Amino acid sequence: MIARELEKILNEERSKGSSDMYIRNALKEFLQVYVLYYVYTSKKYSKNLLFTGGTCLRHFFNLPRLSEVLDLDYLENFDNKGLMVGIIDYFKSRLSFDQVRASLKQRGEQIILKFPVLKSLGIAKGQESDLLYVKLDLSVNPSRYFDLEVTSKSIYGFNFVARHYDISSLMAGKIHAILTRNRFTGSDNRKTVKGRDFFDLLWFLKLPVKPNLKRLSDMLGEDINIQEVKMQLDMKVKELMEKHKSDFRSDLIPLISETDFIGIYIENYFAEYSRYAENILV
Numbered sequence: 001m002i003a004r005e006l007e008k009i010l011n012e013e014r015s016k017g018s019s020d021m022y023i024r025n026a027l028k029e030f031l032q033v034y035v036l037y038y039v040y041t042s043k044k045y046s047k048n049l050l051f052t053g054g055t056c057l058r059h060f061f062n063l064p065r066l067s068e069v070l071d072l073d074y075l076e077n078f079d080n081k082g083l084m085v086g087i088i089d090y091f092k093s094r095l096s097f098d099q100v101r102a103s104l105k106q107r108g109e110q111i112i113l114k115f116p117v118l119k120s121l122g123i124a125k126g127q128e129s130d131l132l133y134v135k136l137d138l139s140v141n142p143s144r145y146f147d148l149e150v151t152s153k154s155i156y157g158f159n160f161v162a163r164h165y166d167i168s169s170l171m172a173g174k175i176h177a178i179l180t181r182n183r184f185t186g187s188d189n190r191k192t193v194k195g196r197d198f199f200d201l202l203w204f205l206k207l208p209v210k211p212n213l214k215r216l217s218d219m220l221g222e223d224i225n226i227q228e229v230k231m232q233l234d235m236k237v238k239e240l241m242e243k244h245k246s247d248f249r250s251d252l253i254p255l256i257s258e259t260d261f262i263g264i265y266i267e268n269y270f271a272e273y274s275r276y277a278e279n280i281l282v
Contacts (some may be wrong), residue, residue: 056070068254112134196251
């Protein structure tokens with residue numbers, strides 16, 4: 001069943017002219033739903049794990065990009081290895097997909113599910129890896145200041161109810177990532193950015209929504225007002241446009257199907273950000 005559904009997604013995306021990079025993430029998104037269904041129909045995990053990050057924004061707030069990772073915050077410590085074993089057993093016993101494997105990384109805070117499907121789908125060839133990776137990043141909830149929402153989801157024939165942060169709390173988390181994330185790349189350890197963070201920032205501003213300042217302040221370890229938030233974001237956006245436009249583009253290409261859109265979007269990003277930030281971050 002899973003193999004047929006993956007092939008169906010592949011064919012649909014190829015008919016649209018989507019790149020293989022984008023298709024890989026579209027396939028991941030399909031497999032992520034299986035994991036979400038397992039988590040949020042489990043009495044053991046459903047009330048402890050709060051859905052967050054870009055995948056949460058996509059599924060419950062219609063963020064117009066794909067997301068590579070399932071981010072889950074936990075309210076109480078639990079057995080991460082037990083979760084991994086449970087997911088594997090679910091794929092093998094309930095879905096008859098015996099080939100899936102998994103490992104724990106990042107000191108047990110990341111579960112990597114490995115699906116050997118890329119060669120049979122024709123995406124990987126020769127010496128390329130056959131594995132499609134689905135990652136779960138698990139973190140303790142970083143602040144007691146948040147609002148929780150419980151929302152139903154029906155997709156790919158699955159029905160489940162997820163617990164997740166509200167939109168203002170999610171925006172606080174995104175701004176915290178932009179202000180504090182240090183990202184480096186290449187053999188020369190060159191400083192770079194995660195372009196999707198800035199894509200999400202402008203999307204938040206267009207909704208429009210303001211961040212949960214209590215949560216953001218708690219996560220930063222200092223009281224911060226909305227004017228200070230804008231000032232710090234202005235500096236980050238200016239640095240993005242002056243130094244990291246190519247990184248911005250390369251990070252978005254696997255997540256957005258219309259590659260022509262990305263170039264025009266980035267060229268107009270500063271003007272759009274300035275216009276919306278001036279009205280929202282006040």
